[in-house]
Amino acid sequence: MDTLSPTPRPHRPSARRKEARPGELLEAALALFVEKGFAATRVEEVAARAGVSKGTLFLYFPSKEELFKAVVRENASRHLHDAFLEVAEYAGTSAELLHEFIRRWWTQYGGTPAAGLTKLIMSEAANFPDLAQYYQDEVVQPSHELVRRIVQRGIDRGELREVDLTLAAHLIVAPLVQLVTWRFSLAPCCPATLMPDPLALLDMHADMVVRGLRQE
Known part of the structure; x- marks a missing residue:
C-alpha cells in the first residue's frame, strides 16, 4: 500500500x-x-x-497611548541613554564632542522616519497633553540636559567660555528641530534645491556654535 x-x-x-x-x-x-x-x-x-x-x-x-510611548522609547529615548554614557567616557575635545552629538542626532534620529514624531507632537500636543508631556520628559528635557553637559564639560576644561547653559541648549537644539519640521512639512511640496544637504548644514551649525563658545 x-x-x-x-x-x-x-x-x-x-x-x-x-x-x-x-x-x-x-x-x-x-x-x-x-x-x-x-x-x-x-x-x-x-x-x-x-x-x-x-x-x-x-x-x-x-492601549494606543502605551503603544505611542513605546515607540518614543524605542526610537528616541534609548539613543539618548546611550549618548549620556558616551559623553561621560568621551576622550576628545568638547568642540569635537559637540560636532559628534549634532551629527549623531541626524544619523540616529533626524534623518530617520522617527523624526516625524517631532512634527506629530508639535501638531497634536494641544489635543493630547499627556502624550506631549511624556515626549517632553523622555526626549526634549534629556536632549537639553545632554547639550548642557557637553557645554559645561567645555567650560570646566577651559575650552569654552562661561554662558547660560539653559539658553545655550535652546539655541543649539532649535535648528535641529527646525530641520525636521521642514523635512516633514514643507520639503515634500518644495523644490529639492531649497533644502541644503542636512549634514553640511549641521556641520556649519556646529562650527558656528563652537566658534561662538570658544574662549576669546
Missing part, C-alpha cells in the same frame, strides 16, 4: 517568533503615527500592518 506523505502546513503569520512581534508592532506604529498622526491612527491598522491580530497587539501594549 502506498503511504501518503504529510501535507505541508501553510505558513501563518501567527507562527512567527513571539519575541519578534513587539518590534514589528513598533515599526508599524511608527510608520502610521508619522503618516496619519496619533488621533487618526487606529490600533487595528497597526496590527494589520504588522500582520497580527488586534488582540495580539493588546497583549504587548494595553
Whole structure:
C-alpha cells in the first residue's frame, strides 16, 4: 500500500517568533503615527500592518497611548541613554564632542522616519497633553540636559567660555528641530534645491556654535 506523505502546513503569520512581534508592532506604529498622526491612527491598522491580530497587539501594549510611548522609547529615548554614557567616557575635545552629538542626532534620529514624531507632537500636543508631556520628559528635557553637559564639560576644561547653559541648549537644539519640521512639512511640496544637504548644514551649525563658545 502506498503511504501518503504529510501535507505541508501553510505558513501563518501567527507562527512567527513571539519575541519578534513587539518590534514589528513598533515599526508599524511608527510608520502610521508619522503618516496619519496619533488621533487618526487606529490600533487595528497597526496590527494589520504588522500582520497580527488586534488582540495580539493588546497583549504587548494595553492601549494606543502605551503603544505611542513605546515607540518614543524605542526610537528616541534609548539613543539618548546611550549618548549620556558616551559623553561621560568621551576622550576628545568638547568642540569635537559637540560636532559628534549634532551629527549623531541626524544619523540616529533626524534623518530617520522617527523624526516625524517631532512634527506629530508639535501638531497634536494641544489635543493630547499627556502624550506631549511624556515626549517632553523622555526626549526634549534629556536632549537639553545632554547639550548642557557637553557645554559645561567645555567650560570646566577651559575650552569654552562661561554662558547660560539653559539658553545655550535652546539655541543649539532649535535648528535641529527646525530641520525636521521642514523635512516633514514643507520639503515634500518644495523644490529639492531649497533644502541644503542636512549634514553640511549641521556641520556649519556646529562650527558656528563652537566658534561662538570658544574662549576669546
